Amino acid sequence: MKILFAAAEVAPFIKTGGLADVIGALPQALRQAGHDVRIVLPKYRDMSARYSDLLEHLGAVEVPVGWRRQYGGIEHLVWEDIPVYFIDNEYYFGRDGVYGHWDDGERFAFLNRAVLEILPTIEFWPDILHCHDWHTAMVPLLLKEHFRHDPNYAGIRTVFTIHNLLYQGLFPYEVLGDLLSLPHSYYTPEGVEYNGAVSFMKAGLVFSDHVTTVSPTYAEEIKTAYYGYGMDGLLRSLGDRLSGIVNGVDTKLYNPATDHVLAARYKTSAKKKQENKAALQEELGLPGSARIPLVAMVTRLVKPKGLDLVIRILDEWLLGEDVQFVILGTGDKAYENWFREAAHRHPEKLSAQITFSDELSRKIYAGSDLFLMPSKFEPCGISQLLALRYGSIPVVRETGGLNDTVKAYNEATGEGNGFTFKNFNAHDLLYTLRRGIMFYHQPEHWKQLLRNAFAGDYSWGTSAKQYLGIYERLVVSE
Numbered sequence: 001m002k003i004l005f006a007a008a009e010v011a012p013f014i015k016t017g018g019l020a021d022v023i024g025a026l027p028q029a030l031r032q033a034g035h036d037v038r039i040v041l042p043k044y045r046d047m048s049a050r051y052s053d054l055l056e057h058l059g060a061v062e063v064p065v066g067w068r069r070q071y072g073g074i075e076h077l078v079w080e081d082i083p084v085y086f087i088d089n090e091y092y093f094g095r096d097g098v099y100g101h102w103d104d105g106e107r108f109a110f111l112n113r114a115v116l117e118i119l120p121t122i123e124f125w126p127d128i129l130h131c132h133d134w135h136t137a138m139v140p141l142l143l144k145e146h147f148r149h150d151p152n153y154a155g156i157r158t159v160f161t162i163h164n165l166l167y168q169g170l171f172p173y174e175v176l177g178d179l180l181s182l183p184h185s186y187y188t189p190e191g192v193e194y195n196g197a198v199s200f201m202k203a204g205l206v207f208s209d210h211v212t213t214v215s216p217t218y219a220e221e222i223k224t225a226y227y228g229y230g231m232d233g234l235l236r237s238l239g240d241r242l243s244g245i246v247n248g249v250d251t252k253l254y255n256p257a258t259d260h261v262l263a264a265r266y267k268t269s270a271k272k273k274q275e276n277k278a279a280l281q282e283e284l285g286l287p288g289s290a291r292i293p294l295v296a297m298v299t300r301l302v303k304p305k306g307l308d309l310v311i312r313i314l315d316e317w318l319l320g321e322d323v324q325f326v327i328l329g330t331g332d333k334a335y336e337n338w339f340r341e342a343a344h345r346h347p348e349k350l351s352a353q354i355t356f357s358d359e360l361s362r363k364i365y366a367g368s369d370l371f372l373m374p375s376k377f378e379p380c381g382i383s384q385l386l387a388l389r390y391g392s393i394p395v396v397r398e399t400g401g402l403n404d405t406v407k408a409y410n411e412a413t414g415e416g417n418g419f420t421f422k423n424f425n426a427h428d429l430l431y432t433l434r435r436g437i438m439f440y441h442q443p444e445h446w447k448q449l450l451r452n453a454f455a456g457d458y459s460w461g462t463s464a465k466q467y468l469g470i471y472e473r474l475v476v477s478e
Contacts, residue, residue, distance in 0.1 A: 001471060003030060004126035005039045006115045008108070008135035009098060010084070011250075013051050014044050016098050017300070018247070018382045019133060019163050022214070025250040026467070027082050029460035033468065038124060040115055042093045043075055043086035051077070055086060059121045063089075063114045065106065066178045072114045074121055085122060087114045105171035108200065109179040112138040116147060125152055128471045130159045134169030137204030138180060141192070144207055145182055157474040159467075160208035162201070164379050165222050165229055166304070169200030195230065205234055209474050212243045212467070214380035215401030219244025227377055245467060246404050247380040248460035249389060254362070256390050261359045262366050266391075268454040270447065273366065273391050280367030284351040286324050293440045294324045295433070296368035296392065298361045298383055301331030301339070301354075306374030306397060312426035313433075314342060318349045323437060328353040328364055365390035370419075370436050374429050378402050384418075385458045393449050394418035395436050397429075409439065409449055417452040 009015055011024030027037040043052070055075040063072040073088030087093075092107045101107060115136065119125060131139045140158040147153040175198045176182050187193045192203045205211055213219050221227040223236045235242060257267045263279035266272030274290050281288045299305045318325065327339055327350075339352040353360060365371070371387035373396045380401030384394040388405075396402040398420050409416035419436040421428040439445045 001128065001468075001475065002036045002124065002126045003027075003038070003128045003130060003471065004115075004124065005037070005130050005132070006136040006139055007039070007041055007132040008111070010039055010041050013041070013079075013084070013086075014047050014098060018380070021250065021382055022163070022247055023132060025248065025253075025460050026464060028080060028250070029248070029464035030468065031082055033464060035468075038083045038085065038122075038126075040085040040087065040118070042111055043073070043088040044098060045090075045094045046096060046098070058085075060088075061114070061117045061121055063110055063117050064181060065110050065113065066181055070110055072110075072117060074118050076122075083124075085118065087111065087118065089114075104169075105175045105198075106179050108135050108169065109138065109175060112136055112142055112200075113146075113180070115139050116142055116153070120152070126156055127475050128159060129156050130161065130467075131204060131208065132161050133163045134167060134200040134204070137169065137200040137202075139204075140207040140209070141182070141186070141203045142180065145186075157210075157471075158208040159210045159212060159470060159474070160204035162204075162211065162213040162222070162379070165201070165213075165227070165231060166377075168194070168202070168229065168231075170194065170197040171200070173198060202231065202234070205231065205238070210241055210243070210470050211235075211238055212245055212470065214244070215246045215404045216244035217403040218377075218379045218400040221377070221400060243466070243470060245463050246401055247382060247385070248463050249382055249385045249458050251389065251459045254365075254386055254389055256366055259362055259366070261362050263363075266366075268391075268450070270391075270450055273450075276363065276366040277369070278367075280326075280363050281324070283363070284326055284353070285347075286326075286351055287348055292322055292324050293369045293437050294326065294367065295370045295372055295395075296325070296364045296387075297327045297329070297372045298364055299327070299329045299373070301329045301335035303332070304376045304378075306376055306424070306429075307335050309374045309424070309426045309429045310372070311338060313430045314350075315345070317430060317433065318346050321434070321437060324349050324351075326351040326353065326364060326368065328355070328357065328360055330354055330356055361386075362390075365392055368392045369440055370395055370433070372433070373397070373402060374421075374424075375399060375402065376424055381405070388417060388453045388456055389458050391450050391453050393436065393453060395429075395432055396420055397424065398422045409445075409452075411439070411445055414448045415452070417449065417456060 009020040011020040264275035343352040371392040378400040406418040
């Protein structure tokens with residue numbers, strides 16, 4: 001089967017979040033299953049020269065953006081046996097950052113059209129065109145409207161994946177005609193209109209052949225008003241066209257047995273984990289002690305990550321418990337400043353690393369004992385999977401993919417790989433943290449938790465089979 005992934009970011013080339021990790025890993029699993037998988041994304045100026053210097057120029061196309069005809073260069077490399085195509089346009093992508101520009105509507109209208117325009121030049125006609133989040137969500141509609149009479153495009157089926165429904169790609173009405181060359185007839189509640197704007201996300205939901213999201217629980221949550229952001233009615237109407245498939249992680253890239261940044265590499269060794277803990281405590285300037293549990297967060301510092309709950313209990317918790325806490329991430333300035341100040345209040349117990357560092361994040365996964373994710377919502381979450389892979393026991397709220405991947409520890413049966421709470425409540429969080437710390441001080445229970453964590457399969461293998469099942473049904477039904 002021939003499969004083309006279209007996305008705004010792909011690890012390791014450009015990354016702002018978990019979307020990039022998915023597009024970097026899922027195609028690998030599909031390729032290993034014997035399929036011809038390729039990826040297309042923009043060529044950003046921020047991409048490391050380590051990769052941009054490897055690119056080969058394949059050609060160029062003219063990309064219609066309304067009445068304009070814009071240059072679309074096609075550059076190419078093969079990364080771990082997967083062909084990757086980079087769409088080059090300095091005006092749209094030769095700037096700092098991936099998102100957040102005043103003309104994102106035009107930038108991503110260009111990208112959506114370019115994904116389809118380059119197919120004759122790269123001589124690849126996919127059976128499945130798999131689009132991800134709002135940045136490429138217009139592709140299914142553009143395919144339907146602008147390419148329906150071209151027999152080369154007739155056999156392409158589309159899958160659209162929601163990674164986070166909160167970000168919907170809302171732009172003024174003028175985008176529809178002036179940038180996408182789409183008729184007014186699509187600007188309806190049944191089409192792409194949403195609260196007086198054009199919604200890229202909605203185009204993906206309405207016009208793709210199948211919609212997926214990144215966990216079974218999140219697939220059910222977004223059908224409710226609380227999680228649906230006004231799209232819940234539409235999502236309910238999709239019926240069996242909507243599936244929830246939990247993400248995996250790149251178990252080759254994230255492997256404590258081979259991870260070169262760790263002080264001690266290990267498979268399942270609690271002793272080696274303690275060596276990593278000691279090294280992390282030293283690096284962060286925290287007192288070195290195996291007895292003191294080290295709790296960690298690696299997260300974007302934004303409201304949906306449940307930081308308000310952490311702030312509510314942090315001083316009481318740190319003052320009342322013999323515990324250490326480290327947080328790594330960047331985001332809203334108010335959160336950044338709060339955690340910096342908290343580190344000054346608790347220099348022996350709290351380290352606030354207000355930065356982005358993949359290397360430090362791996363050291364934290366390996367060196368921490370408990371990993372905290374009290375999210376208000378979490379479509380899937382990758383951090384809890386990485387924590388489990390490295391033997392850091394998750395403490396999570398039962399939402400989205402956290403609910404699907406972390407099961408509460410049952411001391412009577414020895415089952416479960418973490419600690420969970422249901423209500424978005426600071427005291428429920430505090431109670432659950434204290435429960436986790438209690439079991440940390442009970443060696444037999446803690447050894448069982450580590451065994452359960454290390455025994456889990458966090459690879460993309462199972463999820464890739466589920467995606468292939470969807471692809472095959474679409475191709476057969478053509």
